[in-house]
Amino acid sequence: MHVPLPGVGEVDCLVEECLVVELDGSTHFEPREVKKDQRRNNAGMRGGFLTLRYYYDDVVYHREAVVEEVLAVLRLRTLGRFAPE
Known part of the structure; x- marks a missing residue:
């Protein structure tokens, strides 16, 4: 699952x-x-990547909320909300 950027x-x-x-x-x-982590987030933003961070508890106990948040960000990106005007 790890990806080099x-x-x-x-x-x-x-x-x-x-x-x-x-x-x-x-x-x-x-x-x-x-x-x-903050430096990596900033580097990712400079490279055109959005970043979401989750902790163990989020993934184990609030999985549905994590998935919904990821999908919501992807929907916003599709609508151009994260694109330059």
């Missing part, structure tokens, strides 16, 4: 070649990792 590094999931979905474990709460 130039300038970003390896991401957990890439949906429709435009949306990065990261699945973060407890190590992502550490200040050093938070900074690293």
